[in-house]
Amino acid sequence: MNMSDQDVQRKLRDLFSDERLGVGSVLNPETIVAGARRRRRRRQLMQTTSGMAAAVVLLGGGLTVFTIHDKDNGAAFPGGDQLTMGAASSSLVQPGPGSSAPPVSSAVGPPNQTTVPPQSTVSDGPAKPPKSTAATKPPTQGEVTSGALLTSAGFGKLRLGMSESEAEATAGPLRAKEVRGTCTYGYAEGAAVPGPTSVSLTESDGITVINPAGTVHTPEGIGVGSTEADILAAYPGSTKDGSAYVAPVSAASAYRIFVADDGSAVGILLTSINQDCQFS
Template sequence: MNMSEEDVQRKLRDLFSDERLGASSTLNPETIVAGAKRRRRRRQMMQTTTGMAAAVVMLGGGLTVFTIHDTDNGAAFPGDQLSLGVSSPIPQPPGPASSVPPAYSSAPSSIHASAPPPSTAPGGSVKPPKSPTATKPPAQGKVTTGALLTATGFGKLRLGMSEAEAEAAAGPLRTKQVRGACTYGYAEGSAVPGPTSVSLTESAGITVINPAGKVHTPEGIGVGSTEAEILAAYPGSTKDGAAYVAPAGAVSAYRIFLSDDGSAVSILLTSLDQGCQFG
């Protein structure tokens, strides 16, 4: 309950005039009230001055904690703890040292290396780490053994030659047989790399050249070549029974015969438009 100054003075007069005190007091109620007012004003001024000083120190030097002291009774009033980027540690009570680490301590962070550091070039530029080199597929194995069979012929024999032209180039055809429209013969000698069977017609000339020995094509296909190598060398090849028909020229093709394991065993040259046997 708040009391006015007049109420305070009246209470003091009644107290000092009480006969139970046994003596008349020389204290003046007005003097006591006036002294209390002076002490209250001084305390308010001190609080104001202290607050202003704390604000000035906080702005100039980063003070984080200040305390207001009452000069009359010595009581301390802790002010608000102001943080300027640094947190204050929590005060510990007196007594034996505690084994608990401070609240603001932190364990060192561990660093895990996930990749080797990039290398630095002599000029100062940073080179990115090298990626594993991709494994290149093995190069296609080219067959070069045996005689060369081209898209046009074998030795001096050429597709389209008449019988007379063929005998003029390679000599008389041996074991010559005529079956229907087709004539079959056998050529050998220096004009051809090896013994060769031929098929021809009167209208189209030589339509089949079938060497008896090992041969290879300019693209490296020969005896022992795999199906994958044949298809890589001649992408337009088609399967015909146990053989691949691989386009060789504008009017010719290779007929590549395969064994049971899929490798080439023999090759002959044929015209695209022909109806004779292969010899």
């Protein structure tokens, strides 16, 4: 319970005038009360001054640190709002009587950041096999070596351009000889040729067509059973003429390769490029 100065003075008079003390007191109650009042005011003034000094020191220290940071690091001077926020965060509380200045709390660092792993892009379920990029081409037959060899020059000892007399001197008299217009047709066989063969010739150009009756193959491996892909690979300059590919093999000769409906080769003959006789 609080007591006024008059109550304190009255209590002190009663105490000092008590006969039980045995001696007369020389103390004046008004003097004691006035001294206590002065000491209390002095203590309040000192506490207020200490609190204001601590606030000034804190604010001055914050501005000093900010000024050093601005000069060393080249940071831009903050605006009024940032300075106000900094002052507000200093927690400058005026201490009351009998209390000490609050301790300055240390700066609290930012919370630890948790690294979020990237979301997996792998989809669930079994992986799909890659699509095949291989071109769908018919399989190649490969080189054909069966049958007799038919070269770009001729068949056995018979050659394109031989006259009728030269052909009969080499392979013997032509059998089943027949003349139709300017063309003579005949049939040769014997040791001079690998197998029976039909020929067509003219008086001016000699032999213009050699058409073996049996199975033959070319030096490039094209023969009966070869595919269209094989023919085009062996003779890139080939052209399609009806049911046959015409494949030039020299400046004066070409193979005529007959193909079935499925594109496989069924027969080959040798012909001069410029000639008018039928393929006997």
